[in-house]
Amino acid sequence: MDWSWLTGRLSADYLPQDPVTIGAAVGMPLAILAVLVAITYFKKWGYIWNEWVTTLDAKKIGIMYMGIALLMLARGGADALMLRAQTALEPLGIELFDTQTFQEVFTAHGSIMIFFVAMGAMFGLINIALPLLLGTRDVAYPFLNSVSFWLFFAGMVIINSSLVFGGFSNGGWLGYPPLTGLEYNPGPGVDYWIWALQISGIGSLLSGINFTVTILKHRAPGMTLMKMPIFAWSVLVAMVLVMLAFPVLTATLGMLALDRVAGMHFFTSDGGGNPMMYINLIWAWGHPEVYILILPAFGIFSEVVATFARKRLFGYATMVAALIGIMFLSFVVWQHHFFTMGAGANVNAFFGIMTMIIAIPTGVKLFNWIFTMYKGSIRFTAPMIWFMCFAVTFTIGGVSGVLMAVPALDFQVHNTMFLVAHFHNVIIGGVVFGYFAGIYYWWPKVFGFTLHDGIGKLAAYAWQVGFVLAFIPLYILGLMGAVRRLDSYDDPTWQPLFIVSGIGVGVIALGFALMVIGMAYSVWKRKELADTTGDPWDGRTLEWSVPSPAPFYNFAITPRVSHRDEWWERKKAGLKVPTRSDYKDIELPKNSALGVYIAVAAGLIGIGFIWHIWWLAIVALIAVVVFVIKRTFDDDTEYTISADTLYKLDKEARA
Amino acid sequence: MSTQSYAHEVRQYTIGFIGAAALTILAYLSVKLEWYDATTTAIFVLVLAVMQFGVQVYYFLHLRGEAKPRWQSWSFVYSMAMMLIVVCGSLWVMYNLNYRMGMSGEQMEQRMLEENKKGF
Numbered sequence: 001m002d003w004s005w006l007t008g009r010l011s012a013d014y015l016p017q018d019p020v021t022i023g024a025a026v027g028m029p030l031a032i033l034a035v036l037v038a039i040t041y042f043k044k045w046g047y048i049w050n051e052w053v054t055t056l057d058a059k060k061i062g063i064m065y066m067g068i069a070l071l072m073l074a075r076g077g078a079d080a081l082m083l084r085a086q087t088a089l090e091p092l093g094i095e096l097f098d099t100q101t102f103q104e105v106f107t108a109h110g111s112i113m114i115f116f117v118a119m120g121a122m123f124g125l126i127n128i129a130l131p132l133l134l135g136t137r138d139v140a141y142p143f144l145n146s147v148s149f150w151l152f153f154a155g156m157v158i159i160n161s162s163l164v165f166g167g168f169s170n171g172g173w174l175g176y177p178p179l180t181g182l183e184y185n186p187g188p189g190v191d192y193w194i195w196a197l198q199i200s201g202i203g204s205l206l207s208g209i210n211f212t213v214t215i216l217k218h219r220a221p222g223m224t225l226m227k228m229p230i231f232a233w234s235v236l237v238a239m240v241l242v243m244l245a246f247p248v249l250t251a252t253l254g255m256l257a258l259d260r261v262a263g264m265h266f267f268t269s270d271g272g273g274n275p276m277m278y279i280n281l282i283w284a285w286g287h288p289e290v291y292i293l294i295l296p297a298f299g300i301f302s303e304v305v306a307t308f309a310r311k312r313l314f315g316y317a318t319m320v321a322a323l324i325g326i327m328f329l330s331f332v333v334w335q336h337h338f339f340t341m342g343a344g345a346n347v348n349a350f351f352g353i354m355t356m357i358i359a360i361p362t363g364v365k366l367f368n369w370i371f372t373m374y375k376g377s378i379r380f381t382a383p384m385i386w387f388m389c390f391a392v393t394f395t396i397g398g399v400s401g402v403l404m405a406v407p408a409l410d411f412q413v414h415n416t417m418f419l420v421a422h423f424h425n426v427i428i429g430g431v432v433f434g435y436f437a438g439i440y441y442w443w444p445k446v447f448g449f450t451l452h453d454g455i456g457k458l459a460a461y462a463w464q465v466g467f468v469l470a471f472i473p474l475y476i477l478g479l480m481g482a483v484r485r486l487d488s489y490d491d492p493t494w495q496p497l498f499i500v501s502g503i504g505v506g507v508i509a510l511g512f513a514l515m516v517i518g519m520a521y522s523v524w525k526r527k528e529l530a531d532t533t534g535d536p537w538d539g540r541t542l543e544w545s546v547p548s549p550a551p552f553y554n555f556a557i558t559p560r561v562s563h564r565d566e567w568w569e570r571k572k573a574g575l576k577v578p579t580r581s582d583y584k585d586i587e588l589p590k591n592s593a594l595g596v597y598i599a600v601a602a603g604l605i606g607i608g609f610i611w612h613i614w615w616l617a618i619v620a621l622i623a624v625v626v627f628v629i630k631r632t633f634d635d636d637t638e639y640t641i642s643a644d645t646l647y648k649l650d651k652e653a654r655a
Numbered sequence: 656m657s658t659q660s661y662a663h664e665v666r667q668y669t670i671g672f673i674g675a676a677a678l679t680i681l682a683y684l685s686v687k688l689e690w691y692d693a694t695t696t697a698i699f700v701l702v703l704a705v706m707q708f709g710v711q712v713y714y715f716l717h718l719r720g721e722a723k724p725r726w727q728s729w730s731f732v733y734s735m736a737m738m739l740i741v742v743c744g745s746l747w748v749m750y751n752l753n754y755r756m757g758m759s760g761e762q763m764e765q766r767m768l769e770e771n772k773k774g775f
Contacts, residue, residue: 216726240730244737276752277745284741331737335748342756347748 008613014166014188018101020082025164054591056142057552058127061149063446065124066439068156070516072116075160077512079109081505084470088502090488091495102487103170104189108163110173111193115200116156118293118427121435123152123207126235126296129442130211132543132550133229133303135220135559135566140213142589143631148203148210150599155200158606162192166610169193172485174282175256177267177275182260188610194257195606201249202602208242211235220542222561229541229564230319234299237323238292241330245288252281261609276341283334291330294426295323297434298365301387304437305369307537308384309376312565315368322361329358339407340414348407355405359398366395381537382456386437389464390429397425400475418478421471428467436460436515444531448549452529455518462511470504473497534654540565547653553641556650557582583643583650590639598627671714678707 016025039045052060082105086096097105127145131138139145162168166188171180180190215236219228228236255266256278265271267278306313313319335343335351369391378384400422404410413419444450474482477497482489489498522529535544542559543550545567557578563569601623608617641649682703685696712718718728758766 240733244734248741274749274753276756277749280745280748280752284745328737331740332744335744341752343748343751344755347751 005615006613008608008611008616009188010611010613016164016167018098020097020101021104021163021167028160028164049593050591053596054146054593056138056146056589056591056595058131058139058142058145059446059550059552059554061145062124062127062129065120065127065149065152068153069117069120069124072112072120072156073512076109076113076117077509079105079112081509083109084498084502084505086487087489087498088495091492091498097487099487100170103172103485104168106485107170107172107175107193108159108168111159111169111197113427114173114289114293115197116152116159118431118435119200119204120152120156122238122293122296123148123204125300125435125438125442126207126211128446129438129543130214130232130235131218131554132445132546133232133541134215134218135223135542135555135561136214136218137554137558137586138218138589139210140218141210143592143595143637144206144210146592146595147598148207150595151203151206151602152200154599154603154606155196155198155203158192158199158603158610159196162189162196166192174286176282177256177259177278178269180256181268181275183268191257191260191610194253194260195610198250198253198257199599199602199606201246201253203599204242205246205250208239208246212239212243215239220559220561223566226317226320227561227564227566229299230302230313230316231296231299231541233320233323234295234302237327238295240327241288241292241295244331245285245292248281248285249289252278252285257609261612279338279341280335283337284331286337287334288330290423290427291326293431294434295326297390297431297438298323300434300438300441301369301390302365303541304383304387304441305372306565307441307539308379308381308387309373310379310538311372311376312540312568313368314371314374315364316564318364319368322364325361326358329354329361333358336405336407336410339410345407352405352407352410356402359402359405362398366391380457381440382451382453382460383437383441385457385460386433386440389460390433390437393429393433393464393467394426397422397429400425413478415484416478417474417482417484420484421474421478424467424471424474428463428471433460433463436463441537442543444536444548445534445543445546445550447526448531449522449526449529450531450536451522452518452525455514455521459511459514459518462507462514466504466507466509466511468504469507470501473501473504477501535567540568542567545570551649551653553586553588553646553649556646556653557584578650580643580647583647585643586641586646587638588641590637592631592634592637594627594631598624601627667714671710674710674714675707678703678710 016022039048052064055061082096083102086102089096127139169175169180169185169189169192171185171190171193175190175193178184180193215228215232219232225233255264258264259266259268259273265273267273267275269275302313302319333351333355335347336355339348339352369387380388400418404413404419404422440451440456474497477494478484480491480494482494531548534547536548537544542555542561545559546555559566601620604620605617605624608614608620682700685691685699685703690696691699712731716727716731718731721727
């Protein structure tokens with residue numbers, strides 16, 4: 001009897017072989033086991049299941065997103081440290097990894113940083129802040145929100161478990177075929193990568209729909225589109241891009257998966273396929289994706305700058321126009337990622353010019369922030385320091401981007417360290433600094449105490465200094481011709497620059513450590529740092545009108561909006577104490593475990609495809625359908641809080 | 656929902672269904688019974704597909720008479736525009752790439768000789 005159908009291609013051959021991977025493969029499960037034992041020991045399973053796992057509260061889902069994102073930042077950052085340690089030490093004869101492992105490490109670094117750090121932190125901050133900024137109790141589809149998060153979680157588990165069993169993909173963060181095709185990569189690494197991205201990508205798409213509907217349909221009464229905070233505008237545009245771009249990713253990865261498991265030939269040259277088509281399609285998603293990540297960061301900075309300059313945002317309408325301009329332009333620049341693939345001058349010139357044009361709306365925003373600060377009474381708190389670092393770093397990155405938009409110049413620096421320096425310049429300087437500013441800005445609203453400002457500033461300075469040390473040498477190396485993604489370079493004169501870059505990554509790691517230390521210290525000193533007013537920054541928008549930490553119902557009384565900076569105007573006009581008759585019964589979503597079940601089943605579909613365990617994939621697929629149907633027939637999904645209870649709760653929260 | 660508007664709905668859906676079905680059957684028959692030669696058939700089927708698209712959007716997606724601010728209509732127009740950009744752009748890029756990268760060595764040499772004769 002042949003039992004191989006039961007376990008697919010699982011075999012002991014796929015266990016890790018080299019010492020570094022074995023160390024991680026043993027350490028990671030042990031760490032998880034320790035956490036599980038601790039939870040059991042302290043009898044916290046009920047609390048975790050009822051308060052977190054099954055919750056449909058957007059703020060709690062947001063906190064979980066942020067937790068995963070920070071954890072993955074540590075993992076991706078460790079990868080970065082290993083990469084730069086290798087290139088700094090390799091000329092001295094200290095070989096940390098073989099070439100295969102090095103490839104796996106840079107693939108892991110890129111994939112995890114984009115899909116599980118940046119995307120996770122973005123959805124986390126949106127979940128935390130968006131409903132509060134819009135003056136609403138929840139997102140449009142709370143259950144879908146839970147499904148999105150757990151799909152993201154399932155993708156995270158899959159991509160990390162590849163380290164333990166089967167090896168990571170070595171195809172780079174975008175997995176270009178033919179390298180990721182069956183012929184050159186028969187193992188499960190690429191399949192892990194595909195299915196982790198597919199599953200979390202579906203989650204992102206669902207989130208995109210959810211937040212778009214929330215913004216269009218769930219704003220507080222009186223809040224017209226042009227009275228929304230800019231953060232909401234930036235999220236709206238980013239989510240529209242998510243809805244249009246992510247199906248392209250899903251379809252492209254789907255075709256690559258069909259090439260790998262069903263013997264098809266979309267992207268293999270033999271059999272009539274074309275690998276260039278993959279590169280074209282993945283960037284038709286990939287370029288909007290970078291704007292998906294950066295736009296919410298721009299939105300955060302708009303709130304931060306206006307708050308800490310104590311002035312209304314300069315050029316609100318131009319800000320909106322710039323966002324909408326990017327919504328169109330971000331779809332007509334993707335070919336600039338492969339100028340050198342062989343397209344003609346007409347194609348390259350068109351996409352090059354479009355790339356230069358898209359710099360204009362971005363520049364408009366930067367000037368708007370600077371004019372907002374002009375003649376404001378600025379407080380240099382930690383979020384503001386992140387903004388200052390961003391304004392400088394991102395501008396340098398943007399300018400190097402416009403430089404590379406010239407196809408003739410791109411032929412010189414394509415696929416070199418110059419490019420690596422450029423996109424880290426905009427992603428660290430823009431996306432990461434933006435989300436960190438958001439963490440420091442909204443932390444008191446979530447947890448009820450501010451983060452220690454001094455340590456926060458130190459962390460920002462460390463990141464900034466580390467960034468300069470780590471990436472300016474890469475610009476120089478790139479101009480000299482250092483190709484990216486190599487574990488060894490022939491020219492010994494480059495080594496000093498690689499050593500500086502390695503030190504820079506160390507300083508960035510110090511910055512991250514300072515952030516974590518600052519968080520731990522603030523938790524310890526939470527009594528002294530407590531935010532009793534609910535409005536620690538003298539804020540302008542509605543989230544600061546509710547007590548800190550924000551109650552689970554967000555707003556006891558649905559706010560009525562008549563200004564852009566509603567809370568600021570109300571404070572100026574004098575606040576009224578609500579009376580008992582202002583309170584109405586409210587309905588809130590009940591917890592549901594089905595989101596977790598759907599995600600577990602979706603993860604098992606992925607495992608089935610990765611290891612060719614077809615029965616598992618089929619059973620899990622049926623399970624997903626059954627769970628979704630079960631949810632659609634569930635009418636009892638909400639519970640009511642009476643006006644009396646709400647009045648009492650609100651009074652306690654404000655006391 | 657009032658009885659009248661309900662009847663209206665049913666009529667609309669029925670028209671939509673019959674229209675969609677008729678267009679599908681027509682496409683099938685034109686291929687099966689070989690009404691035209693190959694090129695004409697392809698064009699005919701494409702025209703039917705576009706009409707099919709119109710029927711689906713009009714009768715099933717209700718993109719008409721929507722109250723302001725017409726989110727569905729706008730998002731539809733925007734999605735169409737972006738889809739056209741991505742599809743047409745990809746075709747343009749890929750034809751260009753295939754033309755320039757799909758040549759054999761001799762063809763490329765021949766072409767470069769011709770281009771060089773033209774001068775700059």
